Amino acid sequence: MDDTKLTVRAVERALDILSLFTDETELSLTEIAAKTELHKSTVHRLLASLEGKGYLVRNAETEKYRIGFRIWELAANMSQSDDPGVLLQPEMERLRDSLGETISLYVRDGNERIRIQAVQSNQAIRRVAPIGARLPLSVGASSKVLIAFAEPDEQAQLLQELEWASPADRDAFVGQLGDIRRLGYATSIEEREPGAAAVSAPIYNRAHKLVAALGVSGPSNRLTLEKMKEHAMLIIEGANRMGKMLK
Amino acid sequence: MDDTKLTVRAVERALDILSLFTDETELSLTEIAAKTELHKSTVHRLLASLEGKGYLVRNAETEKYRIGFRIWELAANMSQSDDPGVLLQPEMERLRDSLGETISLYVRDGNERIRIQAVQSNQAIRRVAPIGARLPLSVGASSKVLIAFAEPDEQAQLLQELEWASPADRDAFVGQLGDIRRLGYATSIEEREPGAAAVSAPIYNRAHKLVAALGVSGPSNRLTLEKMKEHAMLIIEGANRMGKMLK
DNA sequence: AACTGAGTTTCATATAATGAAACATGTGGA
DNA sequence: TCCACATGTTTCATTATATGAAACTCAGTT
Known part of the structure; x- marks a missing residue:
């Protein structure tokens, strides 16, 4: 007491x-x-x-x-700044502090995604996410989010244009989209980086437009399936909060 | 104590x-x-x-x-509603309660003004201001505000088109505009209604566009020159606050 | 190493927030 | 009309609780 x-x-x-x-x-x-x-x-x-x-x-x-x-x-x-990367940083830090893992913010740029902001975990073993990195849209939790929640016509076009290692990869990817939309978040385990796992959720602005994907990532032995579910809830919550900050 | x-x-x-x-x-x-x-x-x-x-x-x-x-x-x-009349009502009530006089909200409609909202004083002797009333733009404190703070080209056009009882009236009106802009508010004493006086200030939305005039009015024996100055400060303050509520 | 300044924590004390109960006001039902 | 009930407001005794002084870190300076 x-x-x-x-x-x-x-x-x-x-x-x-x-x-x-x-x-x-x-x-x-x-x-x-x-x-x-x-x-x-x-x-x-x-x-x-x-x-x-x-x-x-x-x-x-x-x-x-x-x-x-x-x-x-x-x-x-x-609302001095309109840049989500600037605007959301404090919230991302909050989230990092409560999850203890690295938090990243991605926007889609054509057929790629860009990590426009990231705050690093401060654990000894951590996922380090360089800001500004351009990554493929075909792998990773945030890629799935950016596609799953895209406008239908954009989505269709993306699925046409994107390239996968194999048709099987493509099918696996596409097969997940429905579940992701239903659950409101996506996960990935050792998909792009060996040893790394991630959870990601969409950020909608006040006009209800998809503007970014918010992800938490860390070593896959720390991000167990159970932990990922817990984190998902907090990431979704955080993403909703952040969305209200964007016009 | x-x-x-x-x-x-x-x-x-x-x-x-x-x-x-x-x-x-x-x-x-x-x-x-x-x-x-x-x-x-x-x-x-x-x-x-x-x-x-x-x-x-x-x-x-x-x-x-x-x-x-x-x-x-x-x-x-x-921000469910965008209608200033609805949106600002609670603030107008606040103001009414602290000034004890009737508070009105006017927007310009062409060469007229419309009282889109009003909350009535609850003193025995009070100015009663019907909502929805259309009034001339050539008399009254709020008219002066709506013209004095209009965009220069609009202002020029209005001064051309509006009709006054006499050229002297027009000159008197125009002569005040500079002072009004400098002071940030306008007054009127027994101008439109005998026995009534008013103070008015502009409301700018967050995009810094003039959207309305906020006025306090009451019997001219209660609204002394001194009182009007006091009220002016509160009206300006209130108008600034309210402006932040409008996009 | 001593010094400054910002932030944080501890602790004794009396203030100041609390909840119960009484009061006021209003509305609708019988 | 009168009563019952609900909602909001005020009073008041009690003690928990917010307070400010002081002590303590921790960095950055000189």
């Missing part, structure tokens, strides 16, 4: 309340109290603080709370 | 810290401590809470704090 807490409970509670508004657009005090399992008295004070500072606004008609203008002010300030 | 506090201090402090990021994009712990005049120990804990919940992220290189992904998630959720 000595989990030394370096955080402030009241603040965490307030922020949790604020986070509720990522799902719902309007919430009443009692709804919030129910969702957070806090006493309405406590919620009332926290809401007053949030409202007083402009982070929530009260809809005079419905009496419910909505997100306030402060959020816009903050959001307006963050 | 009985200022009954219905808010939570720790939360307010945390939110104040977050608000610092509307101006600066990156801040270190000590910078934050200095700006907020809080002990670095306190700031440290608040920052840990904010970071833990994703409202701030640490730039691994600079060690400084930046706005986190949560803000995007929240911002993404709020």
Whole structure:
């Protein structure tokens, strides 16, 4: 019981309340109290603080709370850069820290993919991913993602144009695409680099266009099948978050 | 000393810290401590809470704090509607509550203006402003704003086309435009409605285009010259805030 | 090596956040 | 009309909890 807490409970509670508004657009005090399992008295004070500072606004008609203008002010300030590689780096670092493995960001460029950003694992044995590397679209988890989630016509064209080592390779690749779309992520084990495995998920921008693939990769003995499934969830989550940062 | 506090201090402090990021994009712990005049120990804990919940992220290189992904998630959720009238209503209500006077929102439609939104004062004597009303562009504080801050070519055309009661009226109107641009707001006293006065400021969207005029209006005996100056500051502030909500 | 400055952790203390309960207000049902 | 119920607001005693001083790292300077 000595989990030394370096955080402030009241603040965490307030922020949790604020986070509720990522799902719902309007919430009443009692709804919030129910969702957070806090006493309405406590919620009332926290809401007053949030409202007083402009982070929530009260809809005079419905009496419910909505997100306030402060959020816009903050959001307006963050979008200085449009470059996903720059924009997403901090989030990728977060992800690296929680997964402990190298995180890469790929965009498709014609019939290739480019690693436009990467943050390296800091474990002794790690996958090192050079930024700027151009890689084939025919192998690797992120390649599958970039193809599986491409627009149908683009996808068809890519599958025509791309070259595989053998027709069997091609069929194996194509055969996976359906599952990948269904699961929302792709994996690869020792496909391009011996000893390396990866999990990848698509990043859609706010306009719902596929813009990149986000991947985690590491030594295949550390990325067991089980671990990969766990990582997949976090990669998908992270990719969704990041997508909201891109217009 | 009985200022009954219905808010939570720790939360307010945390939110104040977050608000610092509307101006600066990156801040270190000590910078934050200095700006907020809080002990670095306190700031440290608040920052840990904010970071833990994703409202701030640490730039691994600079060690400084930046706005986190949560803000995007929240911002993404709020922009369901693009209609300024709908979007700005809660903010207008806020403003109404702090000024105690009727708040109106006007857009220009050709050679007229339309009151696309209004929230009414709740004082006994109040200006009642019907939504949807079409009004002339040649009188009233908001008309002056919509013309003074229009694009130069549009402005020139409007000044040509609009009709005034007399050439003297026209000259008086045109003569004010320079001051209005300089001050950032316009006023009118008993111009269109006898007994009514108003203050108005432009709303620019995030692309820096003039989209509307935000006005406060009330009985001219309550809106003294002094009061109008005070209100002008708040209207300008509010208009800036609201502009950030419009793309 | 000593010094500065930024960040982090520890710790005793009193403040300040808490939750129960009472109060207020409003709405719909009987 | 009156009662019941739900939602929001305020009060208040209690103690947990946030606080700030100080001590402690850890780097980078001189």
